[in-house]
Amino acid sequence: MASLTPLGATTTLAHPAMATTTATTETGPAQAGTVAVDVRGGAHVEVRSLTKTFPHGGRLIEVLRGLDFELRPGEMASVVGASGVGKSTLLQVLGTLDAPTEGSISFDGVDVTSMTPARVAEFRNREIGFVFQFHHLLPEFTALENAMMPGLILRLPRRDAAARAEVMLARLGLAQRLSHRPGELSGGEQQRVALARALLLRPRLLLADEPTGNLDTKTGRDMHELFFELNRELGMTILIVTHNDELATRTPRRLRMADGLIVEQE
Ligand SMILES: Nc1ncnc2c1ncn2[C@@H]1O[C@H](COP(=O)(O)OP(=O)(O)O)[C@@H](O)[C@H]1O
Numbered sequence: 001m002a003s004l005t006p007l008g009a010t011t012t013l014a015h016p017a018m019a020t021t022t023a024t025t026e027t028g029p030a031q032a033g034t035v036a037v038d039v040r041g042g043a044h045v046e047v048r049s050l051t052k053t054f055p056h057g058g059r060l061i062e063v064l065r066g067l068d069f070e071l072r073p074g075e076m077a078s079v080v081g082a083s084g085v086g087k088s089t090l091l092q093v094l095g096t097l098d099a100p101t102e103g104s105i106s107f108d109g110v111d112v113t114s115m116t117p118a119r120v121a122e123f124r125n126r127e128i129g130f131v132f133q134f135h136h137l138l139p140e141f142t143a144l145e146n147a148m149m150p151g152l153i154l155r156l157p158r159r160d161a162a163a164r165a166e167v168m169l170a171r172l173g174l175a176q177r178l179s180h181r182p183g184e185l186s187g188g189e190q191q192r193v194a195l196a197r198a199l200l201l202r203p204r205l206l207l208a209d210e211p212t213g214n215l216d217t218k219t220g221r222d223m224h225e226l227f228f229e230l231n232r233e234l235g236m237t238i239l240i241v242t243h244n245d246e247l248a249t250r251t252p253r254r255l256r257m258a259d260g261l262i263v264e265q266e
Pocket residue numbers: 054055056061063081082083084085086087088089090
């Protein structure tokens with residue numbers, strides 16, 4: 001991974017299309033036309049008394065049973081625990097993909113659980129990046145097009161979204177793979193495209209659910225390295241569910257879940 005170009009230095013982010021379009025942003029509508037590749041830093045996330053209950057077979061299953069924790073801006077933490085303890089549910093709820101049953105989640109002091117559905121969708125696209133165990137790339141689109149998606153949803157001009165995606169893919173070592181479709185990429189490359197897509201809009205929170213669970217050891221290790229590098233370069237807050245002990249011991253903080261609760265924070 002040493003050959004990859006760090007994002008922190010502005011020189012590596014210069015792209016002809018970006019340089020020309022950035023100048024137009026002041027007159028454009030909010031967001032549209034913005035291609036500033038700013039380092040936006042990380043969200044301060046506060047979770048209070050969070051519960052999630054699913055109705056199942058005529059009864060209620062309490063999957064999250066009252067979680068309290070905080071992620072400081074730019075912090076990188078892992079979530080560990082046996083299968084079925086609620087790790088994925090926690091990520092879904094934190095990521096606003098699913099509403100909690102009770103409790104609150106705030107980002108930089110703003111309660112996301114009380115936002116309207118339209119507002120929360122916009123907020124999610126802009127502020128939260130997801131990486132899952134399976135890449136969920138669209139098979140009929142190229143790596144570049146897949147990575148552009150959050151920009152198109154935000155209604156960035158197509159060339160701005162493409163420019164951003166190209167920079168991000170190049171940063172992740174995929175400059176030579178822009179026009180490949182997912183089926184023409186290795187598992188590690190597919191996951192890096194998914195990571196590029198997740199990071200396209202420089203989310204302030206990155207949620208990853210066993211992102212290397214499907215990769216071989218070496219490829220997984222390279223991917224872990226990328227998470228650490230990107231955390232340093234972009235400063236986003238990262239919460240990563242993992243069964244990989246090597247990764248978990250390397251993250252500055254670990255949240256251990258058992259039976260729908262966080263039983264240990266270290
Ligand atoms: N939509 C759902 N409906 C009913 N039960 C669910 C639903 N989603 C998850 N669960 C249950 O919640 C528990 C925790 O699941 P999950 O969060 O996926 O655990 P983990 O990611 O730690 O393996 C499991 O028992 C699972 O069956």
